[in-house]
Amino acid sequence: MKYLITGTAGFIGFHLAHLLLERGDFVVGIDNINDYYDVNLKFARLSESGIDKEKIQDHQPVSSSRFEKYTFVKMDLADKSAMMALFEKEKFDVVINLAAQAGVRYSLINPTAYIDTNVSGFVNILEACRAYPVKHLVYASSSSVYGANTSMPFSTSDNVDHPLSLYAASKKSNELMAHTYSHLFNIPTTGLRFFTVYGPWGRPDMALFLFIEAISKDEPIQVFNHGKMKRDFTYVGDIVEGIKRVADTVPAGSPEWSGDDPDPGSSYAPYKVYNIGNSNPVELMDYIGALEKALGKVAKKEMLPLQAGDVPATFADVTDLMRDTGYKPDTSVETGVAKFVEWYRAFYKK
Template identity: 60%
Template sequence: MKILVTGIAGFIGFHVAKKLLEQGFEVFGFDNINDYYDVNLKYARLQELGLERNSIATNQQVQSSSYPKLRFAKLSLEDRSVMEDLFRTEQFDLVCHLAAQAGVRYSLENPHSYAESNLIGFLNILEGCRHNKVKHLTYASSSSVYGLNEKMPLSATNSVDHPVSLYAATKKANELMAHSYSHLYGMPTTGLRFFTVYGPWGRPDMSPILFASAIASGNPIKVFNHGKMMRDFTYIDDIVEGILQVLVAPATSNADWDALNPSTASSKAPYRIYNIGNATPIELMYFIETIEKAMGKEAAKEYLPMQAGDVLKTFADVSELEQQFDYHPTTSVEEGVQLFADWFKKYYKA
């Protein structure tokens, strides 16, 4: 099968593409390599996939030197005509859509980039899948959609009507848009709500690299809400395993779906929503202590109040994913943080 992976230069997209290639799939990846964070890290991920920086140019395909079944192009989701041409020419079997404008806090400062990438860009993906008979669209949602909902653990059947950031609102909008296409055109779609993913090659705007960088440089780390926050930290390999299981199993309709008591995680249409996380929330301070141990140095700390757009706790109910796919994360936070720290020290020469 030929699989499209969008956002292939991103943290999760890079790992998903690598695993698919190792399993023998044909992969086409694209990314716009924007400067939301360090583009050198994005190019370094691509280099790990056999894609040299000096060979990459906008709207030009590149063949990997390491993986014969990988091709890459620097493209933008928002470019409707480019997306139409790509889907029509390539005729993908499956689409794993991981490209998006990420970041909760950044959405407070740059709201229009979220509308362009996460709404218009997602519509272009939906249209490409619809008109070219893609067998299954799997796409990234986020645990941030739960917003003010504090009913723990967070279930995919819980209300997600009160997001607290524009980023979260766009992710909920993606789920609604996907359902409309599943309903209207019988197009199988599955949304995955990721819970605080971390590991090697992670994003530098997320807490693990922010903490590790501060520890390595001797600067204080910023501890929001005085560390009284819980996060369902999930190691990247466990996330990738779940994505691949879902990707190759197109969503089906729920024959028991009741319109008078509707579940938000399924439908009469071939539409599914799953949480994908570790199902074991960790207090932020313990996570910091684990990073300190792995880095071999204690961090200075600057305690700050809660940030706008943040939530106090995330805790994934992954029972639906367990029942449907026998999904069971296996990486402890101690093991995962050590693997992350080993990569960090090597990559950043810390």
């Protein structure tokens, strides 16, 4: 199988590419390597994948020195002509779209970035899949789409019409756009609502990274909502195993689906949405405790109110994922945090 993975200089895309390559699949990875966070970490991920930084030029394929079936291309989703040319050349079997402008809080500062990448860029992906048909399009959504919903656990059958950030709205728009193309052009699409992904090679703007940086410098960590937060923390290794299984599970449409009582997570069209989370919410203070244990150091804490656009709790119902793929993420926070700390110390020599 030949896969296109967008965002392979990113956190999840990096890990997924390795998993599929180790299985023996062909992978073409693309990324625009923007400066939303430290590009040196992005180049380090690419280097770990056998991609030489010095050979990277816009739109020029670079072969991996580590994986013979891996090619990387620096490309932006918003560049429609380049995307179309890539699809025409490569004839992908499966597309996994992980490239996105991430971050809830940053969407309050730079909303245009979310429209350019998460909306316009996704339209280009859909149009390319229409012009050069694929067996399956899998794309990243987010637990953020649940927004003002307080019914726990979050189910894909829940209404998600009340987002609390533009980031969440952009991810919900992806689900709506995907359904339109599944209906109009019979493109099998699956959206994945990720729940607080963490682990080695993670993003520097995420809580675990910010916490370990502050603790290492003997500075206080910022604890929002005065610590009264719960998150369905999900280890990246579990996430990519779930993505792999979902990519292998092509939706065909549900004959039981009814427009009289529409289920938002499925359709008569070849369309599906899954939650991927640990389905085991952890108190933020317990998460911090796991980090303190792994570091052997107690954190200084600055207690702050809930941030705009944030929610106090997340909890994934993964019943559909388990039923359809036989898989449920299950790495404990203690194990996952310890693996992150091990990587962090090795990578930053701390």
